Amino acid sequence: MEPQERLDRIVRQIAQNMVAEVCSAYVLRADGVLELYATVGLNPSAVHHSALRLGQGLVGTIASSARPLNLAEAQKHPAFEYLPETGEEIYNSFLGVPILRAGRTLGVLVVQNEAHRLYGDDETEALETVAMVLGEIIAAGDLKRLSTAGIELDLSRPVTSKGRALADGIGLGHVVLHEPRIVVTNLFNEDSDAEIERLATALGSLRLTIDDMLARREVAFEGEHRDVLESYRMFAHDKGWVRRLEEAIANGLTAEASVEKVQSDMRARLTAVSDPYLRERMNDFDDLANRLLRELMGEDAATREAKLPSDTILVARSMGAAELLDYPRKNLRGLVLEDGAATSHVVIVARAMGIPVVGQAKGIVALSENGDPMIVDGLAGDVHLRPQPDVEAAFAEKVKFRARRQQEYRVLRDKPSVSKDGQEFSLQMNAGLLVDLPQLDESGAEGIGLFRTELQFMVAETFPRAEAQETLYRSILEAAGRKPVTFRSLDIGGDKVLPYFRNTPHEENPALGWRAIRLSLDRPGLFRTQIRALLKASNDRVLRVMLPMVTDVAEIQQARTIINREVHHLSRFGHGLPTRLQLGAMLEVPALLFDLDALMRSVDFVSIGSNDLFQFLTATDRGNSQIANRFEPICRPFLKALKSVADHAEKHRTPLTLCGELAGKPLSALALAALGVRHLSMSAASIGPVKAALVATDLKGLSEVLIAAIENDRDPTDMQAIVRAYADEHSIPYN
Known part of the structure; x- marks a missing residue:
């Protein structure tokens, strides 16, 4: 079956199963544009001709944020942008989910209806599941040459992202996308007492892991960054958090589902908060929840660590301070964040470890793939993803030059001022x-x-x-x-x-x-x-x-x-x-x-x-x-x-x-x-x-x-x- 025919069949089946009048698939091109690749319900002539930039319209907003949008009246949303060639003006309800693969946005999948309605959680979950399948199809390269714009879905194009220098230094290496989220599929328990016992065991193991992490000698034992890490240890012993987890289990959820529920509830309460301190707290609680999920689901951290390249550059939307210490220092060459500020806890710890950091690199997660070569310029605040050979050679020379200059300065150090x-x-x-x-x-x-x-x-x-x-x-x-x-x-x-x-x-x-x-x-x-x-x-x-x-x-x-x-x-x-x-x-x-x-x-x-x-x-x-x-x-x-x-x-x-x-x-x-x-x-x-x-x-x-x-x-x-x-x-x- 030809790639276009295959894609057309997928959107038709989604529309039928979800009783949707429209189903459309947008794919992110190499030039940062989301092109309409397939649709049922919209004007067929718009396929490969209708396009939105990252951040433009509802589809562009979903792609840039990597989060779903569920709207009963799409045209009243401030990000809505009317594309006359699609004929979508008669449709009101809108559900769009990002097409993700390894944390990277590859496109957007959308369903629409004339009726004013909000789609259910089960419908969102179903659409996200199909989007995962589409992500594998896009990454396989089958759709590369369908665009009539002549622009391929080139996953190897060079990209330079301008961010903010947060920790000094230059790092050359390969991307590792920080992917803490774990999908929970087993939701309801059959024995609450057994689940509470599983939770207690996992919490005990989690606390031991954190104690071991804080005892590592690659981070100085004194300094303000220790306050950050010690407060993190306190969160793991927080009785209020544990009580809420146990209450969710008592209400019929599994230990894993209780962790996800409490995590979601807390994020819903704090998402709209602008206070930077509370945002840091959310990062810490997210990290703890994901660690606890890994303990409950038996994920082998040693296997994950063994797969890390020796020149790892971590790429993340945001991170808790302690998450950074999950990665062995000897492997780390740099850290790139879509968020982050000079006073962010993870930046304080990274600086203490001597790791170059660039923050505010908007959209970098969507553009990156595990294993991509990357240069982190912690001096200028630039991130060079999949750099051209001459750029890579120039930065390699820059690193050597800095090393030579530092040697010269060391000689100068003991001379009179x-x-x-x-x-x-x-x-x-x-x-x-x-x-x-x-x-x-x-x-x-x-x-x-x-x-x-x-x-x-x-x-x-x-x-x-x-x-x-x-x-x-x-x-x-x-x-x-x-x-x-x-x-x-x-x-x-x-x-x-x-x-x-x-x-x-x-x-x-x-x-x-x-x-x-x-x-x-x-x-x-x-x-x-x-x-x-x-x-x-x-x-x-x-x-x-x-x-x-x-x-x-x-x-x-x-x-x-x-x-x-x-x-x-x-x-x-x-x-x-x-x-x-x-x-x-x-x-x-x-x-x-x-x-x-x-x-x-x-x-x-x-x-x-x-x-x-x-x-x-x-x-x-x-x-x-x-x-x-x-x-x-x-x-x-x-x-x-x-x-x-x-x-x-x-x-x-x-x-x-x-x-x-x-x-x-x-x-x-x-x-x-x-x-x-x-x-x-x-x-x-x-x-x-x-x-x-x-x-x-x-x-x-x-x-x-x-x-x-x-x-x-x-x-x-x-x-x-x-x-x-x-x-x-x-x-x-x-x-």
């Missing part, structure tokens, strides 16, 4: 996890210029107790040895929301709202707890505390009063104290640019938060993709502001550091050092490239050229071009 003309500079690293600390010595950083204390709070289930905070801070200081550590006090609010922090107001513009030092001063109990933990952890050491988002010098005085009260309290009760307390402020709010003398007199040091200062100074929301790259920080207005800060710091002999993305780029670091900002804090990976640039530079010569250009405001010269030209002329490495 002195420019070509003998001017000293200091490079420190930013950190927020205990697992970051080994990079302190590896990178050659002279200290930690910014330790983001809020990460401990963001991954915890409840507000961390003083003892937990003290333990972390002491561990950080011990790991840093003699090198200085600057702790930024709690910087929450804005886009850093603590889910357990109740009664926070809704804000139209949270970046300019109740956050950082403003929140700390309004809730002094939180601030006092953190300060007390820092003071106790810093016994017999210098303690450096930095206040974020300071707008008014009076805020520094208020904070100092609270800190002094805590010092007095601890001293009174005989606790050890730091040998010296240095209090600094982050210069992020432009208002302070007009009160620099008072600022420099009020603190022991100042740190420029270049990300926020530039954002506020130029009224540019760096989270807005439309304008995030519209303005260049190495521009006359911003450089003038930075030079003013550097001049005032020198006048008052106040130590000045800049931390932020600007510090970690060799070209902008050259400009900063030329203006007099000689203490820079950045990611550990940036220290080598920045040091290589600075040691090769005559800073006095660059300073003369750059300052002259800044002061010549009659000439709209590109400041970045001036720095680049100077670097090129003097053979200074900056790429």
Whole structure:
């Protein structure tokens, strides 16, 4: 039987069995278009001529989301798009399911009726079963040459997906689709007691598996990522979850069906929730449910692991943090997520394991097939699926080049931080996890210029107790040895929301709202707890505390009063104290640019938060993709502001550091050092490239050229071009 005839017969049989007036099959082409391949009920002439893009119309929505749509009035759905050539305007009810194979969307199967009706769950299930069969037919390649558009269903075409870089590095390997879902077919039990016993046995095995997973030595035993994993262990012992499972069994379901029911109920309640913390909880519960299903159904994890390629790149819509640890670290080369953010639990764990991660890669699961070659660029945020040989060769060379450059930087690591003309500079690293600390010595950083204390709070289930905070801070200081550590006090609010922090107001513009030092001063109990933990952890050491988002010098005085009260309290009760307390402020709010003398007199040091200062100074929301790259920080207005800060710091002999993305780029670091900002804090990976640039530079010569250009405001010269030209002329490495 010819492929077209076979497909036509399938849609006719579906229509007859489901008493549907329309049944249509759409197949995803190599160009990302869903082409109508077969239909009964719609205009036959539309076959191979009617098409929708991914995300377009109801069919495109199903394909991009990989979820069914069941509608009584399809034309009222916001995604509905009328295709006049099909003649579908008379049909109201609509049921569409994705045609999936190994987690990848290959097309969409649809039934329609004139009557206004919602299709039943059994009908949806039946259509999904047939769609699985169609998925095998499409993957077999029988339908490749049916399209009159001349575009094959080429499952090997190269695709580049633009996502967001979430963890640094480059990974070359082969796709493994993360497929946690297990289909339950045995729904009703004959012996509830026996099923509850099966559930108890499976839960016991699940908990032992999780304990074993958390005991692996490939993940550091200290750090905030441990909080993520320990909270996961707590979910496995949650009595409320177990009670709901037992109630479902008591109502007649099998242990497997009870797990699926409770999982579905919870997802239905949380699907519409926008809170990122609750979405993370849903990922964790999904993962636990799928693990428990595998235990109940006797799936052999060892066999699954043995099939993994040695260069695995995991591709998933989303993952729970602990799911990542199901895969042996030695096999993993990268992780690609359709969802995910820098603070997602799985990303925190992946970063701790040194795995490159790209998130927000929309549609990548639908385009990928197990075994496909893939490149994960955790630097640019790109994913190259089935890359051309020349692209693959270029990235392989890039990996080798990075390895060679890292070797060069290691040689440079122990050399003095002195420019070509003998001017000293200091490079420190930013950190927020205990697992970051080994990079302190590896990178050659002279200290930690910014330790983001809020990460401990963001991954915890409840507000961390003083003892937990003290333990972390002491561990950080011990790991840093003699090198200085600057702790930024709690910087929450804005886009850093603590889910357990109740009664926070809704804000139209949270970046300019109740956050950082403003929140700390309004809730002094939180601030006092953190300060007390820092003071106790810093016994017999210098303690450096930095206040974020300071707008008014009076805020520094208020904070100092609270800190002094805590010092007095601890001293009174005989606790050890730091040998010296240095209090600094982050210069992020432009208002302070007009009160620099008072600022420099009020603190022991100042740190420029270049990300926020530039954002506020130029009224540019760096989270807005439309304008995030519209303005260049190495521009006359911003450089003038930075030079003013550097001049005032020198006048008052106040130590000045800049931390932020600007510090970690060799070209902008050259400009900063030329203006007099000689203490820079950045990611550990940036220290080598920045040091290589600075040691090769005559800073006095660059300073003369750059300052002259800044002061010549009659000439709209590109400041970045001036720095680049100077670097090129003097053979200074900056790429």
